[in-house]
Amino acid sequence: MQILAEQLGKKYRKEWIFRRVDLDLNAGNSYTFVGPNGSGKSTLLQLLAGSLPISEGTLTFYRQGKALESEDWFRQVIIAAPYLELIEELTLLELLDFHCRFKSFKADYTPEDVIGRMQLTHAAHKEIKFYSSGMKQRVKLGLAFYSEVPVVILDEPTSNLDKQGAAWYHEHVRQLTADQLLLIGSNQPSEYEFCPHVLDITRWK
Ligand SMILES: Nc1ncnc2c1ncn2[C@@H]1O[C@H](COP(=O)(O)OP(=O)(O)OP(=O)(O)O)[C@@H](O)[C@H]1O
Numbered sequence: 001m002q003i004l005a006e007q008l009g010k011k012y013r014k015e016w017i018f019r020r021v022d023l024d025l026n027a028g029n030s031y032t033f034v035g036p037n038g039s040g041k042s043t044l045l046q047l048l049a050g051s052l053p054i055s056e057g058t059l060t061f062y063r064q065g066k067a068l069e070s071e072d073w074f075r076q077v078i079i080a081a082p083y084l085e086l087i088e089e090l091t092l093l094e095l096l097d098f099h100c101r102f103k104s105f106k107a108d109y110t111p112e113d114v115i116g117r118m119q120l121t122h123a124a125h126k127e128i129k130f131y132s133s134g135m136k137q138r139v140k141l142g143l144a145f146y147s148e149v150p151v152v153i154l155d156e157p158t159s160n161l162d163k164q165g166a167a168w169y170h171e172h173v174r175q176l177t178a179d180q181l182l183l184i185g186s187n188q189p190s191e192y193e194f195c196p197h198v199l200d201i202t203r204w205k
Contacts, residue, residue, distance in 0.1 A: 001027040001063055001076065001150035001181050003048055008057035010043055017043050018204035021057070027150060030182035032192035035201035041185035042081065044201060045153050048183060049079045063150070078103065078147050080140035081155035081185075088129035092120060092139065095128060103147045118142035119168070133160040138168070145172045152176060155185040166190075 002025065009019040017040040025031055025048070033041045046052040047059065050073035061068040061076060068076070087095055096111035105114055115124045118138050128136065137160045144152050157173070158166045174194055176182050186192050 001061070001179070003151070003181065004058075004060045004062065005048070006058045006060075008047065008059060009055050010040070010047060010052070011055045016055075018201060019056070021204045023048075025181055025183065027181045028178045029197060030176075030184065030192075030195045031197040031199060032184040032186055032195045033199050033201050034186060034192075037187070039201045039205075041201055042083065042155050045079065045081070045155050045183060045185045049077045049151075049153050050074060051079070075103070076149060077151040077153060078144045078149045079153040079155070080137075080144040080157065081153075082137070082159050083155075084140070086128045086136060086139060089127060091125050091127050092131075093124045095139070096143075099143060099147070103149060105146050106148050109146060114142060114146045117146065134162055134165055137161055138165055141169060141172070145176070150179065151181045151183070153183045153185075156188075156191075157184065157186070158188065158191050 003023070005021050005023040008021040010017045021044070033044055035041055043052065047054055050070060061073050063076070087098070090098065092115055093111055096114055100111060115121055120135065120138060123131065123135065141157060144154060158169055161169060184192050184195060192198065
């Protein structure tokens, strides 16, 4: 899997958030985008996920050397971010069953297996709207870690997690496989200390 960004730019109304972004992101690697609040980390991650339109430049997803149609991008990507909502009316088990219609889990895990690995078996039948913010974050990260997808995007991954949750994140984030591409947006060095490619987004202002 490869994501190639060429001269990528994004503006909201008349304000350019970043311009002339060139990136060659490849599976087996992790990349972290850092920068102050409001610098555009979340915006860039959403562009790279194909979930926000770009304002200029080109973005191409390649799988086994072949460029993918943009309507197929969403199958390649999972994104966990504080601003993305889960379906609150569903129980966790219903949510994971629904998720399986679009993306399968690694190693033939069942939804029940994944819930166990999220350490949320006790809450499997509780509606997501009754989850604490830390429990919701664990669900988002669990979906990212256990789905069979080539591109995993984590924005502020340890937000709302307690010490035990942060340890759970660190254990899992290092286990992403060599055929996956990991992209992180962060302001906290502890979230990406293992990551060899750290890119300050202010370089593209
Ligand atoms: N939908 C929108 N309409 C207008 N401006 C927006 C919109 N979304 C984001 N912005 C602006 O884009 C800029 C970058 O925001 P973004 O959320 O990407 O930053 P960030 O680096 O992720 O910030 P933080 O560290 O606070 O999460 C900010 O100035 C923000 O106000």
